[in-house]
Amino acid sequence: MSEFTHFNAEGKARMVDISEKHETARTAHAASSVIVSKEVYEKMTKGEVKKGDVLSVAQVAGIMGAKKTADIIPMCHPLSLTGVDLSFHWEERDDEYELHIESFVKTKGSTGVEMEALTAASVCALTIYDMCKAIDKGIIIGPTYLMEKTGGKNGDYKRLKA
Amino acid sequence: MSEFTHFNAEGKARMVDISEKHETARTAHAASSVIVSKEVYEKMTKGEVKKGDVLSVAQVAGIMGAKKTADIIPMCHPLSLTGVDLSFHWEERDDEYELHIESFVKTKGSTGVEMEALTAASVCALTIYDMCKAIDKGIIIGPTYLMEKTGGKNGDYKRLKA
Amino acid sequence: MSEFTHFNAEGKARMVDISEKHETARTAHAASSVIVSKEVYEKMTKGEVKKGDVLSVAQVAGIMGAKKTADIIPMCHPLSLTGVDLSFHWEERDDEYELHIESFVKTKGSTGVEMEALTAASVCALTIYDMCKAIDKGIIIGPTYLMEKTGGKNGDYKRLKA
Amino acid sequence: MSEFTHFNAEGKARMVDISEKHETARTAHAASSVIVSKEVYEKMTKGEVKKGDVLSVAQVAGIMGAKKTADIIPMCHPLSLTGVDLSFHWEERDDEYELHIESFVKTKGSTGVEMEALTAASVCALTIYDMCKAIDKGIIIGPTYLMEKTGGKNGDYKRLKA
Amino acid sequence: MSEFTHFNAEGKARMVDISEKHETARTAHAASSVIVSKEVYEKMTKGEVKKGDVLSVAQVAGIMGAKKTADIIPMCHPLSLTGVDLSFHWEERDDEYELHIESFVKTKGSTGVEMEALTAASVCALTIYDMCKAIDKGIIIGPTYLMEKTGGKNGDYKRLKA
Amino acid sequence: MSEFTHFNAEGKARMVDISEKHETARTAHAASSVIVSKEVYEKMTKGEVKKGDVLSVAQVAGIMGAKKTADIIPMCHPLSLTGVDLSFHWEERDDEYELHIESFVKTKGSTGVEMEALTAASVCALTIYDMCKAIDKGIIIGPTYLMEKTGGKNGDYKRLKA
Numbered sequence: 025m026s027e028f029t030h031f032n033a034e035g036k037a038r039m040v041d042i043s044e045k046h047e048t049a050r051t052a053h054a055a056s057s058v059i060v061s062k063e064v065y066e067k068m069t070k071g072e073v074k075k076g077d078v079l080s081v082a083q084v085a086g087i088m089g090a091k092k093t094a095d096i097i098p099m100c101h102p103l104s105l106t107g108v109d110l111s112f113h114w115e116e117r118d119d120e121y122e123l124h125i126e127s128f129v130k131t132k133g134s135t136g137v138e139m140e141a142l143t144a145a146s147v148c149a150l151t152i153y154d155m156c157k158a159i160d161k162g163i164i165i166g167p168t169y170l171m172e173k174t175g176g177k178n179g180d181y182k183r184l185k186a
Numbered sequence: 187m188s189e190f191t192h193f194n195a196e197g198k199a200r201m202v203d204i205s206e207k208h209e210t211a212r213t214a215h216a217a218s219s220v221i222v223s224k225e226v227y228e229k230m231t232k233g234e235v236k237k238g239d240v241l242s243v244a245q246v247a248g249i250m251g252a253k254k255t256a257d258i259i260p261m262c263h264p265l266s267l268t269g270v271d272l273s274f275h276w277e278e279r280d281d282e283y284e285l286h287i288e289s290f291v292k293t294k295g296s297t298g299v300e301m302e303a304l305t306a307a308s309v310c311a312l313t314i315y316d317m318c319k320a321i322d323k324g325i326i327i328g329p330t331y332l333m334e335k336t337g338g339k340n341g342d343y344k345r346l347k348a
Numbered sequence: 349m350s351e352f353t354h355f356n357a358e359g360k361a362r363m364v365d366i367s368e369k370h371e372t373a374r375t376a377h378a379a380s381s382v383i384v385s386k387e388v389y390e391k392m393t394k395g396e397v398k399k400g401d402v403l404s405v406a407q408v409a410g411i412m413g414a415k416k417t418a419d420i421i422p423m424c425h426p427l428s429l430t431g432v433d434l435s436f437h438w439e440e441r442d443d444e445y446e447l448h449i450e451s452f453v454k455t456k457g458s459t460g461v462e463m464e465a466l467t468a469a470s471v472c473a474l475t476i477y478d479m480c481k482a483i484d485k486g487i488i489i490g491p492t493y494l495m496e497k498t499g500g501k502n503g504d505y506k507r508l509k510a
Numbered sequence: 511m512s513e514f515t516h517f518n519a520e521g522k523a524r525m526v527d528i529s530e531k532h533e534t535a536r537t538a539h540a541a542s543s544v545i546v547s548k549e550v551y552e553k554m555t556k557g558e559v560k561k562g563d564v565l566s567v568a569q570v571a572g573i574m575g576a577k578k579t580a581d582i583i584p585m586c587h588p589l590s591l592t593g594v595d596l597s598f599h600w601e602e603r604d605d606e607y608e609l610h611i612e613s614f615v616k617t618k619g620s621t622g623v624e625m626e627a628l629t630a631a632s633v634c635a636l637t638i639y640d641m642c643k644a645i646d647k648g649i650i651i652g653p654t655y656l657m658e659k660t661g662g663k664n665g666d667y668k669r670l671k672a
Numbered sequence: 673m674s675e676f677t678h679f680n681a682e683g684k685a686r687m688v689d690i691s692e693k694h695e696t697a698r699t700a701h702a703a704s705s706v707i708v709s710k711e712v713y714e715k716m717t718k719g720e721v722k723k724g725d726v727l728s729v730a731q732v733a734g735i736m737g738a739k740k741t742a743d744i745i746p747m748c749h750p751l752s753l754t755g756v757d758l759s760f761h762w763e764e765r766d767d768e769y770e771l772h773i774e775s776f777v778k779t780k781g782s783t784g785v786e787m788e789a790l791t792a793a794s795v796c797a798l799t800i801y802d803m804c805k806a807i808d809k810g811i812i813i814g815p816t817y818l819m820e821k822t823g824g825k826n827g828d829y830k831r832l833k834a
Numbered sequence: 835m836s837e838f839t840h841f842n843a844e845g846k847a848r849m850v851d852i853s854e855k856h857e858t859a860r861t862a863h864a865a866s867s868v869i870v871s872k873e874v875y876e877k878m879t880k881g882e883v884k885k886g887d888v889l890s891v892a893q894v895a896g897i898m899g900a901k902k903t904a905d906i907i908p909m910c911h912p913l914s915l916t917g918v919d920l921s922f923h924w925e926e927r928d929d930e931y932e933l934h935i936e937s938f939v940k941t942k943g944s945t946g947v948e949m950e951a952l953t954a955a956s957v958c959a960l961t962i963y964d965m966c967k968a969i970d971k972g973i974i975i976g977p978t979y980l981m982e983k984t985g986g987k988n989g990d991y992k993r994l995k996a
Contacts, residue, residue: 037243037407039414041431043373043454049853056327075261080728081199083847084908085260088736090849091904091912092258094415096309097316098247098408102415102428104912106944107851130853132944134430134456138323139316146308146327147258154259154301157332161300161343165218165308165330170323181323199731201738203755205697205778211529242404245523246584250412252525253580253588256739260732264739264752266588268620269527292529294620296754296780361567361893363900365917367859367940380651399585405523409584418901420578420633421640422571422894423561426901426914458916458942462647463640470632470651471582478583478625485624485656485667489542489632492651494643505647535691566890569685570746574898576687577742577750590750592782593689616691618782685891704975723909729847733908744902744957745964746895747885786971787964794956794975795906802907802949809948809980809991813866813956816975818967829971 039099045134050175054141056149057166058123064156064163065114065121075155079112082125082151086110089147090129090140097143103133105140110148122166125149136176142168201261207296212337216303218287218311219328226318226325227276227283235317241274244287244313248272251309252291252302259305265295267302272310284328287311298338304330363423369458374499378465380449380473381490388480388487389438389445399479403436406449406475410434413471414453414464421467427457429464434472446490449473460500466492525585531620536661540627542611542635543652550642550649551600551607561641565598568611568637572596575633576615576626583629589619591626596634608652611635622662628654687747693782698823702789704773704797705814712804712811713762713769723803727760730773730799734758737795738777738788745791751781753788758796770814773797784824790816849909855944860985864951866959867976868933874966874973875924875931885965889922892935892961896920899957900939900950907953913943915950920958932976935959946986952978 060068068078075081087108094102107130115122127144129137149165156163174180222230230240249270256264269292277284289306291299311327318325336342384392392402399405411432418426431454439446451468453461473489480487498504546554554564561567573594580588593616601608613630615623635651642649660666708716716726723729735756742750755778763770775792777785797813804811822828870878878888885891897918904912917940925932937954939947959975966973984990 036433037239037404037411038434039411039429039432041433041454043430043456075199075202077199077728080725080847081260081732084729084732085258087847087849088260088905088908089258092254095412096247096251096254096258097313098243098412099313100316101430104428104914104943105849106853106911108849109846109851110848130851132853133428138319139312142312142315142327146312149330150301150304150308151259151261153304154262157300161332161335162345163331165304167329168311168327169325170319173323183324198757199728199735200758201735201753201756203757203778205754205780239404242401242523243408246405246408249523249525250581250584257736260736263754266590266619266752267525268529268587270525271522271527272524292527294529295752360919361561361563361890361897362920363897363915363918364561365919365940367916367942399523399526401523405584409582413582416578416582419898420571420575420582421637422567422898423637424640425916428914457914462643463636466636466639466651470636473654474625474628474632475583475585477628478586481624481656485659486669487655489628489654491653492635493649494647497647507648563890566685566887567894570891570894573685573687574743574746590752590781591687592691592749594687595684595689596686616689618691685885685887688885723847723850725847729908733906737906740902740906744895744899744906745961746891747961748964786967787960790960790963790975794960797978798949798952798956799907799909801952802910805948805980809983810993811979813952813978815977816959817973818971821971831972 037099039101042101042134047132047134048175049132050136051130052137052141052173053171054127054145055171056125056145056168058149058152059164059166060121060156061160062119062121064160067159068156073155078152078155081155082148083110085151086127086144086148090144093140093143097139100139101135103131103137106130106132108144110144136173138170138173142170199261201263204263204296209294209296210337211294212298213292214299214303214335215333216289216307216331217333218307218330220285220311220314221326221328222283222318223322224281224283226322229321230318240314240317243317244310245272247313248289248306248310252306255302255305259301262301263297265293265299268292268294270306272306298335300332300335304332361423363425366425366458371456371458372499373456374460375454376461376465376497377495378451378469378493379495380469380492382447382473382476383488383490384445384480385484386443386445388484391483392480397479402476402479405479406472407434409475410451410468410472414468417464417467421463424463425459427455427461430454430456432468434468460497462494462497466494523585525587528587528620533618533620534661535618536622537616538623538627538659539657540613540631541657542631542654544609544635544638545650545652546607546642547646548605548607550646553645554642559641564638564641567641568634569596571637572613572630572634576630579626579629583625586625587621589617589623592616592618594630596630622659624656624659628656685747687749690749690782695780695782696823697780698784699778700785700789700821701819702775702793703819704793704816706771706797706800707812707814708769708804709808710767712808715807716804721803726800726803729803730796731758733799734775734792734796738792741788741791745787748787749783751779751785754778754780756792758792784821786818786821790818847909849911852911852944857942857944858985859942860946861940862947862951862983863981864937864955865981866935866955866978868959868962869974869976870931870966871970872929872931874970877969878966883965888962888965891965892958893920895961896937896954896958900954903950903953907949910949911945913941913947916940916942918954920954946983948980948983952980
């Protein structure tokens with residue numbers, strides 16, 4: 025007797041086959057943010073956070089995070105990234121301060137780098153939380169999303185509004 | 187001649203010394219979410235996503251992500267987690283569907299597991315994005331924040347409102 | 349005086365040079381199994397295992413394991429896998445139940461993916477053991493072997509009998 | 511409207527909570543094997559395998575594999591291993607040669623090291639396959655199972671027959 | 673017939689059993705350095721290195737490297753580090769500039785953190801090389817050694833001269 | 835109000851964009867060493883070190899270390915190495931013994947493998963320290979540097995003297 029456990033093509037997790045896809049230049053650009061109190065904002069911008077210079081550490085963490093994407097996200101294909109960068113800018117609203125994080129990732133490969141860009145931005149935001157949580161555990165990591173991607177058969181993508 | 191590059195206690199990144207802190211039971215509970223279109227919601231809940239059963243994979247990813255926290259977040263102390271769990275629930279608003287993700291992490295250690303709970307929730311959300319991005323690249327990972335923590339000298343923390 | 353510690357080409361471990369090999373499409377297909385008692389079989393197939401849905405978790409573990417192969421097996425070359433899948437089927441014999449595991453791995457590279465397929469199948473089997481060991485520590489991971497490989501200068505391989 | 515995706519305690523994967531379990535000395539002892547042809551046996555024992563001294567490399571791989579267990583097996587708790595060892599012995603049967611692998615792992619912790627011992631033995635066997643596959647892809651990794659464990663509330667376990 | 677491959681206690685690699693050792697506070701302090709040309713020194717100290725602020729990145733790399741020690745060094749025991757720090761100072765000699773790196777690591781465990789301190793210093797030096805190699809590939813990583821360790825049954829160690 | 839945190843091209847860490855660089859065959863050759871006392875030399879060469887055969891383990895560690903380079907060195911690009919090898923030779927001077935370590939790494943990629951060769955040599959040296967530190971904590975890891983590299987637009991490099 026042999027009983028076959030049926031997992032149809034829809035119900036089963038797998039790393040999708042990209043063997044037939046062409047290697048092309050691909051980029052992705054994602055965004056996240058960290059919303060902090062005035063106290064955290066002032067300590068961050070004055071370099072008075074106990075664990076060290078927050079943005080330097082977060083930038084390194086985000087870049088290393090991009091390289092770990094296929095290790096963290098189960099169905100992601102491993103890719104040889106050819107470039108990773110991050111940028112930051114502060115926005116003030118009343119008594120709330122939002123640090124915007126943008127990530128930029130490039131590769132030459134058979135699939136896109138959207139997940140690498142999103143992971144870089146998320147890890148960067150998590151690192152900022154870590155370094156400031158001794159001051160305020162109420163910090164919120166803001167929405168995280170894809171801004172733009174280029175390359176690949178399915179064409180480019182650009183978010184209309186953030 | 188010797189020139190000392192000065193990094194004062196504020197300006198330098200370091201893994202803060204917790205040698206003198208006592209080992210106590212600690213928990214943390216964090217939240218994130220994923221905001222999807224009706225099409226993604228229907229495919230997710232009907233199990234029609236091409237890469238497989240989304241929430242099963244995301245749950246595994248989140249738990250494994252919690253264990254990778256000290257490898258991903260530069261200044262985090264390595265901790266032996268004693269329990270990790272995740273839960274999901276859907277909220278519908280007009281034509282938008284938000285999948286709420288909650289993570290629960292426990293340890294017996296000299297520092298808290300806030301970062302492990304936040305990392306579990308973030309990795310879970312990123313995995314959902316990965317598995318659904320072929321349907322819609324516009325999916326947004328919602329705000330990510332600490333809900334509650336217990337244990338440790340500094341006392342408990344509970345967010346007043348989400 | 350200089351004393352040369354001699355390691356000849358036979359006696360020394362190295363990552364063999366594949367620089368001159370061509371990149372071609374390559375596949376590998378491996379098998380393993382888990383032999384369980386009637387009690388474990390019934391709990392697994394009814395979803396009553398305390399740690400969760402066993403095969404979903406094992407499938408994710410196997411796919412992630414394939415990606416970790418070059419990190420686990422010392423002399424393996426790192427490869428960018430282009431596809432990984434696993435399938436399961438149950439075989440009943442008297443009062444013994446064997447869950448057959450098959451793995452399928454693809455790449456476009458200068459060396460084969462036999463180790464990735466074997467590692468996927470092994471990690472999948474180990475994960476099933478882990479999730480069921482609270483019920484029965486006597487579970488046996490069955491023989492693990494290569495079923496087939498294609499691509500590469502040395503030609504294809506197909507096992508005559510399992 | 512809020513629709514709760516129900517995952518009951520049976521159906522959901524989680525890292526089981528061991529916070530209340532006591533730290534005790536724990537050991538585990540597992541076995542695996544590799545079944546090779548006469549040609550592979552002779553090259554292995556004469557040190558003529560192209561990739562290097564097979565058993566030295568396999569021993570290192572197995573020990574490092576034990577340390578990676580919680581990274582490879584999704585629901586495993588991270589543990590600080592206090593000792594890992596492996597031993598080998600050859601058995602000849604007709605024209606078939608079986609290299610028996612035994613692993614021994616120790617910790618002082620809140621859960622057992624069965625998975626670490628099984629992972630050490632599996633990784634050791636996979637490494638032997640890798641180093642000999644240029645000679646013969648038909649090598650079979652034999653059954654892998656727990657021999658014995660000690661420590662913990664549930665008492666000791668000893669396999670009656672291999 | 674059964675042929676036992678003999679590996680005696682001296683000839684075989686293993687992770688030494690530390691189960692009987694007591695958990696005590698332990699520290700280690702190691703040193704390395706990087707010897708650079710005047711051009712590299714000036715670009716480093718003026719922040720004109722193309723890849724970014726060299727010492728910030730090297731500090732993060734060294735701290736993360738300390739946490740990876742048991743993953744990199746085969747026979748090292750995994751340890752929960754309780755603190756890691758690094759410091760730098762420049763020494764000028766004629767037209768050569770030496771950046772001294774010192775690492776400080778703490779734990780409460782059953783074995784020492786000498787390897788973690790040495791790994792932190794080495795990874796820090798390698799990172800500096802990486803970030804400056806576009807200017808000068810001739811940079812030399814200077815001697816790397818243990819300065820001091822405290823804790824453990826075998827007593828403290830202090831290097832008499834560097 | 836929006837305040838832009840300015841990180842100019844010089845002050846910010848990033849993974850440099852190599853998307854436009856051509857894939858070519860590349861090699862790198864680096865050196866390190868370990869300087870030991872007569873006692874350590876004699877135990878190493880007689881195989882009497884308690885943790886096992888030092889050079890076998892160090893060789894495996896160095897090769898695995900080369901594969902981990904992009905995970906350890908923050909701004910390094912991930913590369914698919916096509917070959918890694920290490921060699922050792924002893925030099926005796928008075929009552930001091932220096933074990934010279936040389937590493938050789940190859941790839942076909944868009945950037946060089948200098949860091950992989952340096953990391954292989956460093957990890958190899960650190961592993962030797964680890965395995966001999968029970969005999970003598972005063973062992974010194976000697977200077978570590980690039981010997982030669984070939985391939986890439988910027989041409990070859992060869993160190994004039996060690």
